[in-house]
Amino acid sequence: MAFRADEAAQRGYEQVEAYLVPRPQDADESVRSSSKEALMDIVDEVGPVVDSYPSWHPLVCNHDKRYPEVAPSDRTRYKGLDHTRFFLNGFISCPYSESGKAEQLIESVNALPIHPIAHITAEKLDVTLYNPDATPVLVKCNWERVIGMDGMIPLSIAIPLILEQELPCWRWSELAETWESMRYYLLGSPHGARSSLFVNQETGQAIKKIWNSLIHTGMFGPIKVG
Template sequence: MPIHVNTKETLNGDFMEFRAPSAAAELNARGLEYLTKNLSDPKAGSQLFVSLREQLGNCVESYPDWHPILSHPEQSRTIHVSSITQVKQYEGIDHNTLFVRGFVTCPYSKDMSDKLVERVNAITGLSAWHLDGPLYSDHAYPVVVEALDVELEADGTIRSRDALAWCAEQLVKGARDAQVAETWWNMRRHILGSPHGSRSSLIVNQFTGGHMRKFLEAFNDSGMYGPIKEWLLDMLSEKKRKKISETLIEAALNQRDKLGNSFEFELRGESCKAEIRDTFGDGEELSIRVTIGESDLVTSGFFYQKSNTLQVSDPNGKRVLAEKFL
């Protein structure tokens, strides 16, 4: 009996193509609601938010590692900082909303907000100040942290020459302690920020992102970081990624009756290890994981026995190996 594949959703799936204007509109609306819905005077809060948007740019979900908000505060070389919550100088931040040029945070302690402003203003290139009115809560003490050197292009992204210079500095800095080279598909979120597309985000446009990719790939090819580690397969289309996972998991399910719940099987010249378990012990849902080599290729999914339906995750691993299962 053929297995029906759930085409409406996949585990960790992303079906929406990235479009900057719609992404910005959605995040700005979300940021406005988050910062004003609990206020006694939401209209005044909305005016404050609009003022912040004009000064700091669009709302974003996360910063690239090279962004001055993350890179200007001095940090230990042994710590990889990819979020403002990891920056010790930002201790006490709470209820945060990020923008392209900086962020607003709304702690409930005035003493904490005063100390935050003092610490940030001691960092070259950053500035912090108290807002005149409330955001998030009438009882909060909102503080704005701004990266003074960040200038925006007409499209709202960071000026290309600055972003490229900061990105190159960060990539070179990371080489000294690197053990492996990461592909563009592994590193996009750390280089572009989020939300992002294949080579652009609300923080960098396609021209800038394209050159950042060239930087990374040139450094990878030089051997500066070490051997290249492949993991994400986002360079393949969603249809192809799904097909790879379906091929492996369906093959494992077809072998289950003969080999049990943990076994090895061969498919297209590769030795595959399958692990299958009854998720809840009631026979309704099976969890399946297929691995080739030492995580050279990995995928997983769920099989719903009553409806004979398969739901799969994206595969991860080496591209050349993955393409054998298309």
């Protein structure tokens, strides 16, 4: 089945709205309405809901280079995450207020290594999300290079970040991973054969071509079969 970005984005939004807008038994309709409005504003600001990030995305790139990560966690240097949902260029985490985790999350974001072309920020949101007793925190990837009007990441940014991450792997790699096994890490999810909510068809096709060129040099070892 062909990947349809609009449909994937709509499905993702519906799922996140159902998760982050407080249940009727936890909040009255005016609070729920404000939550929905805030959520739509967040999507306008940081892009559509996603399932996971490309492993080279600035929001998750601070991982062990031998073990790539595609979601924010303690393995990508975030602390205090709870009830978290992801967007193209940001994520929302809603720890309970009394836990103190919101402050831990903000502190961990402020302690992240400096990224060459993006600045990661965190702020508490003055709106009810997930539960009235939670403190929602919005973590944003603020690009310092021009990205697409739709928030998608252009080839001129994606390729340098991919190469910075993947080229050093030649030192320890024993087998070269095929495009089929790597596209989850290179495109993010949801994704199709050559595109995702992060990169369009043209960019994804170019990434695939470059990846296939790399593995056929033999630099990562024999191409993995099966």
